[in-house]
Amino acid sequence: MPTNPLWEPTLAYSETDLRSMDSMLVMTDGTALGSRPGIRPGDPGLTVTLSGATVNVSAGVATLSRAGQGLYRAYLAATSPGTLAAAHATYTRVDLVYLRVWDTAVDATGLRKADAVYLTGTASATPVSPSPGATEIYIPLATITVPPSGGGSPTVSSAVRQLTVAPGGILPVSSTTDIALAGNYVGQARHNTVRNVPEFWTGSAWAAQGDWQSYTPTWTALTTNPSIGNGTLVSRWSRIGQTIHWMGSLTAGSTTSGGSGLWSMSLPAMAANTGVTQLGVANYVNIFDNEYMGQVEISPGSATAGFSVKNKVTYIFTNVSDSSPVTTSSSVRLHWNITYEAA
Known part of the structure; x- marks a missing residue:
């Protein structure tokens, strides 16, 4: 050859x-x-x-x-x-x-x-x-x-x-040493046998579907945006697929300003545009005065949620704002909890 x-x-x-x-x-x-x-x-x-x-x-x-x-x-x-x-x-x-x-x-x-x-x-x-x-x-x-x-x-x-x-x-991990190791790339999968859940590397931490995490929403109003001042605004959320569980609390302080116009809170994930308004529960409390039960509302495809509550005495629904159901003061508390479909 x-x-x-x-x-x-x-x-x-x-x-x-x-x-x-x-x-x-x-x-x-x-x-x-x-x-x-x-x-x-x-x-x-x-x-x-x-x-x-x-x-x-x-x-x-x-x-x-x-x-x-x-x-x-x-x-x-x-x-x-x-x-x-x-x-x-x-x-x-x-x-x-x-x-x-x-x-x-x-x-x-x-x-x-x-x-x-x-x-x-x-x-x-x-x-x-x-x-x-x-x-x-x-x-x-x-x-x-x-x-x-x-x-x-x-x-x-x-x-x-x-x-x-x-x-x-998918690597099973159980030792303290292995669990503490950072991932090598975003999307890397492992099974944490201590928690008994699959986890994925986000680039900064290992997270599992449904894990709860902190989220500080952006608080806005229709005309002039509020200011939290020395109050507190906190929320927690988790995600499993397109299902979002979200709960939060606004506690006004002595320097909190309610702005002007109807209030909104930014969502941790944009809502699905399915034509359905998604509803959860809300509770507006004016300490030593009244408690107003109502709902948190998310419009189709929205990135924010609004609130409407009912006076337990008059049974009249009102959209929550700086002046409704009462003027914002350090005695005001707003709590909400909703499960909604994300985009």
């Missing part, structure tokens, strides 16, 4: 290059070539158990990562990394079992393999899990809490076991 330069194997990749390419297989850790190491959700492999004093690790697979070295894919046959050390006479001890990868390019051991390691902790009144060597490439599999002699049986916990998923996958 004639030689064709286009067919010749002119490209050459190092093992580090290939592992860096493998970083595409799992979710990022937020760095350019980094990957989140761990075990697949629901994978029973690499489970740590005790058989008497024998520490056992079941067969399994995992990914490990090291800065500058890319992603390691590891397989481990069922193994026993050691025998549980004897209990301390007085104090509890926490031991660690972890999966380690040997890479001679990093550790100059001449080895290229994975193994399981049992690392004994230090007995103490406040015991903590030991840390592997700084140069080791590893992921923790479990801790073993060993009570003092006569204090009961050792217990295995997999709480330190880290999970990972493919890019775009």
Whole structure:
């Protein structure tokens, strides 16, 4: 066959290059070539158990990562990394079992393999899990809490076991460390197993559908806008799909001005333009004088809500303004609660 330069194997990749390419297989850790190491959700492999004093690790697979070295894919046959050390006479001890990868390019051991390691902790009144060597490439599999002699049986916990998923996958998180981690991109999904809800990264926080959050509405009037002065205006809202739950309170102070004309409050999300006026409940209180029950009203496609209330004595409805049902003063309170359809 004639030689064709286009067919010749002119490209050459190092093992580090290939592992860096493998970083595409799992979710990022937020760095350019980094990957989140761990075990697949629901994978029973690499489970740590005790058989008497024998520490056992079941067969399994995992990914490990090291800065500058890319992603390691590891397989481990069922193994026993050691025998549980004897209990301390007085104090509890926490031991660690972890999966380690040997890479001679990093550790100059001449080895290229994975193994399981049992690392004994230090007995103490406040015991903590030991840390592997700084140069080791590893992921923790479990801790073993060993009570003092006569204090009961050792217990295995997999709480330190880290999970990972493919890019775009929904990562279950349960540890305090994982829950505190910021997201890597807007729209990233995870399942918070402590709250038992799916959450999404907004760019500044993890939020779930239906989470309540603060919202300060803009208070306006038809002719001259009000001023809150030393009063307070607060509201809370949540969203599930196009359903908005919104509640708020206006408490006038001694320097609050009601402006001039009918009052409106800006919505946390614009209302759907369905041709339907959406209604909720409102309560206007003039302390030591009267209480006016009524409704909060949102017109189709509106970005604001208005209020109308009924005098419990005269039963006459009136639109709320700086002078109706009474002149604005420090004794005025307005409360509302509505569920409406958003655009």
